[in-house]
Amino acid sequence: MPETAPRSMFEKLLYLGIATFFLWPFVQLWSVKALPLFESDGHLRASVALENLMESALSRPFERSYTSGFEPVKGCEDLDLMGRIEVLVHPDFPASVLVRAQVRWGMFPLVKSLNLECLKARTRP
Numbered sequence: 001m002p003e004t005a006p007r008s009m010f011e012k013l014l015y016l017g018i019a020t021f022f023l024w025p026f027v028q029l030w031s032v033k034a035l036p037l038f039e040s041d042g043h044l045r046a047s048v049a050l051e052n053l054m055e056s057a058l059s060r061p062f063e064r065s066y067t068s069g070f071e072p073v074k075g076c077e078d079l080d081l082m083g084r085i086e087v088l089v090h091p092d093f094p095a096s097v098l099v100r101a102q103v104r105w106g107m108f109p110l111v112k113s114l115n116l117e118c119l120k121a122r123t124r125p
Contacts, residue, residue, distance in 0.1 A: 042079055043112075046103050049073045049081055050114050053101040057085040062097045062122040065089055073103065081105045090119065097122050 053073070060066070070082040083103045090096040097120045104113035 042105065043114075045076055045079060046081060046105060046112070046114055049076055049083060050101055050103045050116050053083045053085055053103065054099065054116050054118060057087060057099050057101055058118065058120065060087065062087065062120065070104065076105075079105045095121060 066085070066087040068085050070084045073081040073083045081103055082105065083101070086098075086100040086102075088098045088100075090098050099118045099120055101116045102113060104111055106112045
């Protein structure tokens with residue numbers, strides 16, 4: 001029976017990289033659920049609040065630019081979730097409006113934020 005040469009270090013690293021590529025999302029999901037250090041519920045609630053902010057911004061008329069300061073988001077007081085809406089006329093396309101929504105939470109060194117932008121056409125009177 002012929003002896004096969006042992007696998008080279010390159011082959012071993014290649015196989016490890018392929019296995020890691022396919023298994024890494026499951027490892028991340030397990031670490032978020034298993035370690036209480038990460039708040040998985042906080043991110044979900046913040047994303048829902050961000051979508052709600054964007055929907056309220058899109059329901060407003062686009063007559064002029066509007067920028068709000070960070071205000072507490074109702075229903076998420078336990079996270080200290082703050083939200084902001086910006087409605088700006090697009091600098092390159094005056095017939096379009098740029099709508100931005102942002103939420104942030106956490107304390108100083110560990111502040112987290114989520115942003116959402118939408119480009120919306122407006123009709124001219």
